[in-house]
Amino acid sequence: MAAGLTLVAGGESRAAEKRLLQRELGEPFRLPAPLQPTLSELFASSPRDGGWAGFLLPQLEAAKPLLWIQDRMAIRESGRVHPAGLPGIELIHVEARDGRDALWAMEEGLRCFGIGAVIGELYGDPVNLDFTATRRLAVAAERTQVPCWLVRLGGTANLSGARMRWRVGSMPSLPHPFDLKAPGTPAWEAELFRARGHAPGSWGIAHETDRFHLLAGTGDRALEPFRRRA
Amino acid sequence: MPVLAIERWSRFADAPEAPVALVVEAAHGQLIHAVTPAAAERGAHPGMRLTDARALDPKLLAEPADPAGDAALLKRLARWAGRWSPLVEVDGEDGLRLDVSGVAHLFGGEEGLATDIRSRFGALGLTACTAIAPTAGAAWALARFSPRVVDKDVAKALAPLPVAALRLDARSIQILERLGLKTIGQLAKVPRKSLQRRFREADNPLNALDRALGLKDEPLTGERIELPPRVLAKLSEPATHPEAAGQALGRLVPGLARQLQDRKLGARRLHLAGYRVDGSVAGTGVATAIPTRDPKHLMRLLIDKATVLDPEFGFDAFALTASWCEPLGATQESLVDEPSGEAEVAKLVDRLSVKLGPQRVRRPQPIASHLPERANGWRLAVEERPSPQLSPASGRGSTRPQHLLDRPEAIAVVYATPEGLPRRFVWRRLVHDIAKAEGPERIAPEWWRERSTARLRDYYRVEDKDGRRYWIFREGLVGDGRGGAPEWYLHGLFG
Secondary structure, eight states: OGGGGGOOOOOHHHHHHHHHHHHHEEEOOOOOOOSSSOOEEEEEETTOOOOOHHGGGGSSOOSSEEEEEEEEHHHHHHHHGGGGSSTTEEEEEESSSSSSHHHHHHHHHHOOOSEEEEEEEESSSOTOOOOHHOOOOOHHHHHEOOOEEEEHHOOOOOSSOEEEEEEEEOOOBBBBOOOTTTTTTEEEEEEEEEESSSEEEEEEEEETTEEEEEEESSSSSSSSHHHHHH | OOOOHHHHHHHOOTTSSSSSSEEETTTTEEEEEEEOHHHTTOOOOOTSHHHHHHHOOOEEEEEEHHHHHHHHHHOOOOOOOOGGGGOOOEEEETTEEEOTTTTGGGGGGGHHHHHHHHHHHHHTTTTOOBBBSSSHHHHHHHHHHHBOOOOOHHHHTTTTTTGGOOOOHHHHHHHHHHOOOHHHHHHHOOHHHHHHHHHHSSOHHHHHHHHHHHHSSOOOOOOOEEEEEEEEEEEEEOOOOOOOHHHHHHHHHHHHHHHHHHHEEEEEEEEEEEETSSSSSEEEEEEEEEOOOHHHHHHHHHHHHHHHOOOOTTTEEEEEEEEEEEOOOOOOSSSSSOOOHHHHHHHHHHHHHHHHOGGGGEEEEOOOOSHHHHEEEEEEETTTTOOOOOOTTTTTOOOOOEEEEEEEEEEEEESSSSSSSHHHHHHOTHHHHEEEEEEEEEEEOOOSSSTTTTEEEEEEEETTTTOOOOEEESSTTTTTSSSSEEEEEEEEEEO
């Protein structure tokens, strides 16, 4: 039946069709990943932007429990972790008093083999968060092979021992396949501004059915060398 | 203690002088369990039907009896009675049996012991009838029928007592009385052979008689109190430096681990007490997520807590007690080198809970509720893992935000139409223009929990011009009669 169906486009739907053409999923994209589990730092574009969680969660493996540490200000400013929004993830949540406690808990979590990943969500620039602290986390993560994500809400990118540093912000989502007024697959602008073993770059990406995709038609910079190589 | 139930009741009663009967439900109506002295004067007695007693005295008041509470009190009294004897047994509904062999001289002889027991129970407001006899059966009989101390010649002391003193069931007593054997003395004179034939082995009065006279053994099973594993370290000299507790732990923890190993237990809660020279005690404790007796792990948990104990004038002893233990069989780590993840995570949870406080380390515990903030329950990670009563709503993942504000925050909105969705909203002093929206998802108030004025919520998933996605809701409807114009709140942030 569907094969014989033709879409008769009115003015409205033609404009929508145009928009659809502008913003669609591009080719599959292999996200730059470290060679071994280590510390990655992720800067949210703003504390009121929760988009980074959607970018981060697909990169975790769900087989082992996830240790999610938030400091008090992070909970107040951008909300507490909501388990109903994280289906299939076994969660241990730690509410740290301040940055110092959060960093201690992260390091403690990284010493444990049974943890799948450690996420530390810190607000602003905690006093104790310096090069030494991040370097300690990176070394601990590499020793036990537990990936660690240090999420910074409204922080400044100072000197850090993190192997990969991302800056992630939300982008307007892809069109919903059935409802043009509804938000569709979320998209992010992800900038890798420091990485070991990878060229820095900035991409517009979305995650759909177990893989990341580039956004087509967003004028990304890193796509060019790929095309040339091909 | 013949009147334990009524004495316990009258302690809390408003008018203990009134004629009151405590009643229990029986097959054919209410039976009297115990009566106050005033009620007894008017003819009520335990075992009577309440209706019969009411026929004698219509003013008799009836109160429900509490046999379970009485039993609990008796059990507590049994532990308290440990002051007189190491072996105490609860005997029936209203009695305690103490093994006082070699004990009496501490209280000035057997008479002195009996007096002491009576006066101490009297101080508690309980009437006790005490008897001391060489056999448990004889003591039971004497305590109930003629309280006194009998040293020897039990047979003679028992002879005038009725056969009911032999702890026989009602049927056997009835048969004996029909045979004309009213007292123990008469029973003892009957040739054994003829009695042997007439009764079954279980309720044979000869057995009871033999036990009372000491011809047959009757051992006591006392209230056994299992002491928690505990190790003590005494210092030869008081230690005033704060490191002392940590050093003492080095000796205590392996000892405790050995005790736990021997008893096949794992500690769930530990308490370290430091006894100071001046008689005061400093204490601290830790809890664990799974039973454990790994000395390294226990040491690590305790060491931080131990060093903050204030020595003041100096500690001269330390005690480490596993106040809550659970059975833990012999375990073996897997032969391959990798330790099991589960145990490792439990240890991690212990360490985090000890350092940050148990209420800060939690696991999700979904609660059957429609309200997001209520459904999103947490439980302490160190607590026992409960059986999953409610599986987290599956397939909801994409419609629920990853971050939820603890309390929904009011937002100012600009409407296109009052019933519909706002065009823009102001959250924390910044304007967000709504570009896309999906909804509503209506969540009605839980009328079985809330007041009738609680308003429903219409949740929308909205996306602003920058692509940030939020979960906002309108509380109430226009003209729903539960308050003024509906208000808007922001509740969650999507990833």
